[in-house]
Amino acid sequence: MPQGSPTPWSYFLIRLLFKFVLKIFYGTIVVENAEHVPKTGEPCIVCANHSNSLTDALLLVTAIPQRRRNMLRLTAKSTQFGKKTFTSWLIESAGTVPIKRRKDFGDQEVDNSMVMGNLMEALEKGDAVCLFPEGASRYHPSIAPLKTGVARLVSEVLSRNRDNPAFEISILNCSITYMHRQHWRSDVLVTFHPPMRFTPKAHPELLAPVDYTHIRLLTARMHQQISAGTLDSPSWDLVRTSKLAARMYAPLGTRMSLGDYVRVVRTFLDAFKLTVPGTNGEGNTTASGSEGEGEMREEIRELVKLRQDLKSYQDTLSKWGVKDDRIRRPLSRATILRRIPIRLGWSLVLFTLSIPGLLLWLPIVLTTFIGVRNFTKTGPVWDTWDEIAQYKLVYGLISGVCVWLGSMVITFPVAPLTAVVVPAVMWMTLRWMEDAVSAFRAFAALVRLLLVRGRTLREIAEVRRDLYERVMVLARRLGLPEDPETYFAQLGGREKGRVRGSWESRVKYFSIRRRRKRDWNETLRLYDQVDYPED
Missing domain, CATH: 3.40.1130 (Glycerol-3-phosphate (1)-acyltransferase)
Structure with a gap:
């Protein structure tokens, strides 16, 4: 052996x-x-x-x-x-x-x-x-x-x-x-x-x-x-549309593992692939008049229309800077006005707590930003963008080690204590920054909602209701569970980054290990990442 x-x-x-x-x-x-x-x-x-x-x-x-x-x-x-x-x-x-x-x-x-x-x-x-x-x-x-x-x-x-x-x-x-x-x-x-x-x-x-x-x-x-x-996927556009369909099918807050989320998106993606010529879809249907082929052509036409309408709906959401969940569960203007100062205040509190740690993170962020920017100038998108994460990791690691060693040199008499405190402060800063960015993102979304006329919101909501019915019909046709919020919550396991129940939600919010997440799409950015490069 x-x-x-x-x-x-x-x-x-x-x-x-x-x-x-x-x-x-x-x-x-x-x-x-x-x-x-x-x-x-x-x-x-x-x-x-x-x-x-x-x-x-x-x-x-x-x-x-x-x-x-x-x-x-x-x-x-x-x-x-x-x-x-x-x-x-x-x-x-x-x-x-x-x-x-x-x-x-x-x-x-x-x-x-x-x-x-x-x-x-x-x-x-x-x-x-x-x-x-x-x-x-x-x-x-x-x-x-x-x-x-x-x-x-x-x-x-x-x-x-x-x-x-x-x-x-x-x-x-x-x-x-x-x-x-x-x-x-x-x-x-x-x-x-x-x-x-x-x-x-x-x-x-x-x-x-x-x-x-x-x-x-x-x-x-x-x-x-x-x-x-x-x-x-044959295009980024299909990925974007499939993720929107998955968010409508399993809305924000659904307790599902990342694997289940990817498989749901993949299920919708496989369906929308049929609308792309050359992938056994619309472009490949024959002119035969059999009843079965006629039904297939009709289903593909419905998929094409649904894909186009979902794209248009996502474009509208991106234009106004709001999430689908805010259309699904609209807020009154009084509620929006009440929540705006709360979200902004909490964001400022967390940013303030983060200031000492941000001074430690600043050299790392600047080094990584400059290094990646110079690297992307060396070639076209298709030849450099696949290495961005690699360069961020390497530059971040080297500059992070330099910050850690530098802090111990500066505080030499208490260097052993600094060796432990500095990484701990940087980690908690990252945690607080994630929550601060999330709170500010929510604040910005509420402000944008105020700027949208009530009539416009009602029109968008009407479009969403129609799309939701069609997405659920497609989901049933694809064999997805009827009640995703109940099904995936019962499926099992304690998913990393997710919480169950109101008490655990409050406790986990202050978890040292990992921040609470409700959306697998989140990143550490001031805006929601829903758009992709041009194909």
Whole structure:
């Protein structure tokens, strides 16, 4: 039985360091189905969608429980190696394997035979290897067609061990879903799927010489499993519309896990995909006059109309700067006037409490802002935006360590006390700032509501009532629960960042560990993040 490679000390450091940094940057990281991760000593290839550059790899490293795997051997583009940068040191010291990409060498042929040999040897030792079969990180709403490298690697490893009937190798597919990948205090879902297991005896079709059809079929199965666990869309517009439909179906305050929320959005997204030509939808219907096809065309026309109307409704909400929940549950002008000073006052109180800690955070925020701004100037959106979170994490980590060390130098006589107090003050400042920003966001929304004429609000509410009925009809057709607020509340578990009951709500509001959230869409920004880049 293989034992796996020993874990380098730098891997422990990197895992601990970035587990801390990721929990600072992202509000909630929810890991589902960690029990599917094969144990140390079982050869395993971990594959995931790749939309956030190095951050994807760091998430997988921290999401895989150490009690199941001692180490995840990473791969990275070869251009990240050999540089005198902190990022390059991190990558190399963790035992990461460099892979050459044609796009980095002027689209010329590249030789990765030695790399593949090293990966096969690592797998035969019982290691877990991380590969991103899309081939490159990309800032796009859809998952790119997967390359066949993983399937070919499985085939070659099985072929090398064809005489060992006990040899088994797994592909562990994982779906990573960022609510807003580059924004502070956003939420992330990491979902592991049941592993695909292969042995020479049970899968002779993958032994050399192999029919390439089997390689393509395996790659297609991988793509289907990965895309089924995340928001895989042909356009940002569909993601925006599907999230609005999900918010109307399961309104603000519904007690549901992040995984359930993503799956509800995904259900609506799959339906709206039918309206896009070329995705088995409107553009693919035939001219046949059968009754079944006629009903299908009618359903697709209804979906097209619903999608257009939802888009128009979201545009109206964005124009006036109000949330759907304020249209669903309108407030009287007297209530708005009463709440405005309360929200503003509470926001000012929390901002005031945060001032000492903000002085510590200021160098980190400025360093990160300047570094990211300079980086985004180096290339187009599609080539740089997938690395924004990575740069924020690295700049934030380096500047944060400098602030911590600097504060101890300045207060040298009481440096041991400072070493504990400064991180505690910075953490509580972050907590207070989240609540302060949330309160100010609510204050701004109430002010905007005052500026909207009552007649306009009534017209928007009438549009919403019609949309809500149509969304619920679609939800029933898609097999979603009739009463989402009751169903998801009873589904189980205590979800991170969520509260149950009025008493727990009040207590959790002052939680040191994590602020109370009612909306998985929240980030640390003064406005609600509901719009996406132009397609």
